Amino acid sequence: MADKLKNWKNIPIGGKITKAGNAAEYNTGSWRTFKPEKNEKKCINCLFCWIYCPDSSIKVEDGKMVGFDYEHCKGCGICASVCPVKCIDMKKEEK
Amino acid sequence: MSKVKKTPLTGDQAVAYAMKQIDPDVVAAYPITPQTEIVMSFSNYVANGQVSTEIIPVESEHSAMSACVGSAAAGARTMTATSANGLALMWEIVYIAASTRLPIVMPVVNRALSGPINIHCDHSDTMGARDSGWIQIYCENAQEVYENTILAVRIAEHKKILLPVMVCQDGFITSHGVEGVELFDDKKVKDFVGEYKIDDPLLDVDHPVTYGPLDLQDYYFEHKRQQSEAMKNALSVIPEVSEEFAKVFGTKYDFIEEYKLADAEIAIIAMSSAAGTVKFVVDELRKKGVKAGLLRPRIFRPFPKEKIAAALKNVKAVAVLDRSESFSAEGGPLYTDVKAGLYDSGVKPLAMNYIFGLGGRDLFPADINKVYTDLRDVLKTGKVKTALNYLGSRE
Numbered sequence A: 001m002a003d004k005l006k007n008w009k010n011i012p013i014g015g016k017i018t019k020a021g022n023a024a025e026y027n028t029g030s031w032r033t034f035k036p037e038k039n040e041k042k043c044i045n046c047l048f049c050w051i052y053c054p055d056s057s058i059k060v061e062d063g064k065m066v067g068f069d070y071e072h073c074k075g076c077g078i079c080a081s082v083c084p085v086k087c088i089d090m091k092k093e094e095k
Numbered sequence B: 001m002s003k004v005k006k007t008p009l010t011g012d013q014a015v016a017y018a019m020k021q022i023d024p025d026v027v028a029a030y031p032i033t034p035q036t037e038i039v040m041s042f043s044n045y046v047a048n049g050q051v052s053t054e055i056i057p058v059e060s061e062h063s064a065m066s067a068c069v070g071s072a073a074a075g076a077r078t079m080t081a082t083s084a085n086g087l088a089l090m091w092e093i094v095y096i097a098a099s100t101r102l103p104i105v106m107p108v109v110n111r112a113l114s115g116p117i118n119i120h121c122d123h124s125d126t127m128g129a130r131d132s133g134w135i136q137i138y139c140e141n142a143q144e145v146y147e148n149t150i151l152a153v154r155i156a157e158h159k160k161i162l163l164p165v166m167v168c169q170d171g172f173i174t175s176h177g178v179e180g181v182e183l184f185d186d187k188k189v190k191d192f193v194g195e196y197k198i199d200d201p202l203l204d205v206d207h208p209v210t211y212g213p214l215d216l217q218d219y220y221f222e223h224k225r226q227q228s229e230a231m232k233n234a235l236s237v238i239p240e241v242s243e244e245f246a247k248v249f250g251t252k253y254d255f256i257e258e259y260k261l262a263d264a265e266i267a268i269i270a271m272s273s274a275a276g277t278v279k280f281v282v283d284e285l286r287k288k289g290v291k292a293g294l295l296r297p298r299i300f301r302p303f304p305k306e307k308i309a310a311a312l313k314n315v316k317a318v319a320v321l322d323r324s325e326s327f328s329a330e331g332g333p334l335y336t337d338v339k340a341g342l343y344d345s346g347v348k349p350l351a352m353n354y355i356f357g358l359g360g361r362d363l364f365p366a367d368i369n370k371v372y373t374d375l376r377d378v379l380k381t382g383k384v385k386t387a388l389n390y391l392g393s394r395e
Helices: A049-054 A078-082 B011-022 B037-046 B061-074 B084-099 B122-129 B144-156 B187-194 B220-249 B274-287 B305-311 B333-344 B365-381
Strands: A034-038 A058-061 A063-066 A088-092 B007-010 B026-029 B054-057 B105-110 B135-138 B165-170 B178-183 B258-260 B265-271 B292-297 B299-301 B318-324 B350-356 B388-391
Touching: A034 A063, A049 A058, A049 B135, A058 B178, A078 A088, A078 B061, B007 B011, B007 B144, B011 B026, B011 B037, B011 B105, B011 B144, B011 B165, B011 B178, B026 B037, B026 B061, B037 B054, B054 B061, B061 B084, B061 B144, B105 B122, B105 B258, B122 B333, B135 B144, B135 B178, B135 B350, B144 B178, B144 B187, B144 B220, B165 B258, B187 B220, B258 B274, B258 B305, B274 B365, B292 B305, B305 B333, B318 B333, B333 B350, B350 B365
Parallel strands: B026 B054, B105 B165, B135 B165, B265 B292, B265 B318, B318 B350, B350 B388
Antiparallel strands: A034 A088, A058 A063, B007 B178, B135 B299, B258 B292
């Protein structure tokens, strides 16, 4: 990630953010220490994980939980904690 | 010399008059002695409809500077004024104003910072803020306060700078003493300051921007790096703006003022009103054939080390007068900066420090004479006996 960061000459002064709605461009996934992984067989698609995820990082299609947005998931583990069937494991991130 | 019309004004009234001519969009301020008369006089102009300024009476200086930050970011030319404990209460937002790169102009009437509580002049208030990222101008008299308030607007708002500016004057000595001040034509001032335009004003709702977001390990350092650069830019931009000022109004301001320094063997370095007393003593000594001079730094941030080194190149012994103590056990802030500034220059006069005037303690010609006598001793013996001295304290 460090190589994508701009130098002081190429950013707006004073810490201003000059474009609206760009929070999605901030890749918070790099903060992660533990990574959520889903056991497809156990998942009952209750979507508790989707409701509780503080970073909107649970992907849902057609009413089904289909995976994680690893670009933004910080690895907080709330999804694993609230899952009623314990189908989400938090695994140490391999760097 | 042609006769110029002078108006009797206190330093505070001179600032208020400059503010009237600048006609800022917003002034947010809270009263504190000895600054109160600035905003009090300016409020009269507002009440009389002589300016179009929106004045925001706030509940504290912390709020005053906060309102100024919001207003300047919104796209309004913004001013405030304060002293001592008021500046201290602003502290958090003083740094935020500089790091958000908002060109607020703040006249500061120097007063001793408590404690013990004291309302009279010294520089402990603004000297504490010397690392806050504000440009600091120190004025000798009411005329200079008036002119520098106008000049400060253009310095602050210059695209290569965009930093807030403190215009400092000595509490009571300058702020409440009445002097004849030559005032400029309203239109000339108006044309000189021009219109306030910043990039990305908050009120431009078609182009929404965020001011003051969280800035962590990845970018905080780069934003501080930009601030360093802006302060360095100020060293080259201030002479350009001053040149333009001189063309319009006649006064040529440099980073430093040299008084009978060219052939001086011994010199005093002093800022603000104390310089007036030093000049008087220099004149007396010159009559007796003593090669004494004065160097008065006008701008303390950015620190004009090259100008100072060049001015001191033939001086053999120098005494730096500090109207504040920095409690470093190494002398006052002006002294340590002068010494650090000379380190690489090859200019190395014998140097001493005199802390003086704390809490408004008067500085008399006899005190200055004592310093020059000490300097002559140093010159004779080639040795500094005591580097750190307390001038006017009962030892």
